[in-house]
Amino acid sequence: MDFISWEPIYEEILQDLGFSREEDERAALLLSHLLERTISPGQDALKRAISGKDVLVCGNGPNLAEELGRQNLDRYVIIAADGAAAVVMDSGRIPDIIVTDLDGDVKREIEASEQGSLIVVHAHGDNMSKLLKYVPQLQNMIGSTQAVPLVNVFNFGGFTDGDRAVHVAIEFGAGTIELAGFFFDDPVVSPAKSKKLKWARRLISSLGIES
DSSP, X not given: OOHHHHHHHHHHHHHHHTOOHHHHHHHHHHHHHHHTTSOOOXXXXXXXXXXXXXXXXXXXXXXXXXXXXXXXXXXXXXXXXXXXXXXXXXXXXXXXXXXXXXXXXXXXXXXXXXXXXXXXXXXXXXXHHHHHHHGGGOOSEEEEESSSOOSSEEOOSOSSHHHHHHHHHXXXXXXXXXXXXXXXXXXXXXXXXXXXXHHHHHHHHHTTOOO
């Protein structure tokens, strides 16, 4: 992802949702320092996992388990967006990659990382306490940010875990991309969450992926 191309979209998101770029940058710096104490598989591991493969990106919509039940999961590289990881695991499959801001079932994500899942850990202004708590417990981590990238914290594009997971699939050359468990018109979410879902739909659509 070219940050110069991403920056105007990022600034529009910040303005729409009232978030702080400065806090996002602080979080990215914190994550960078935490990752210095770990052995990261790096971006090459994502490329090896994704390049040329059929990828199923899983969002944590209420229909995810049903959709997974209709799929032959063995034919896909599975990228799970945060809370979707637990649903995928309950279906009998360990996600190949989990994209998370640590807002879901982190215990299951720790379990998945111990079984080989690559964990794309995202830093933003609202999750610094979770970074401090959970990063030391996770394995196989690659850092991500929606702000200016750092040497070990990358910007793959995207804003929510779901659309960021799609950006990761695009960034590392997926052969095909399918979506499961994406529900952008959920009527029971908060107004803030509804805005985030609208952004997720817009960003995924901008990539040419049918949502």
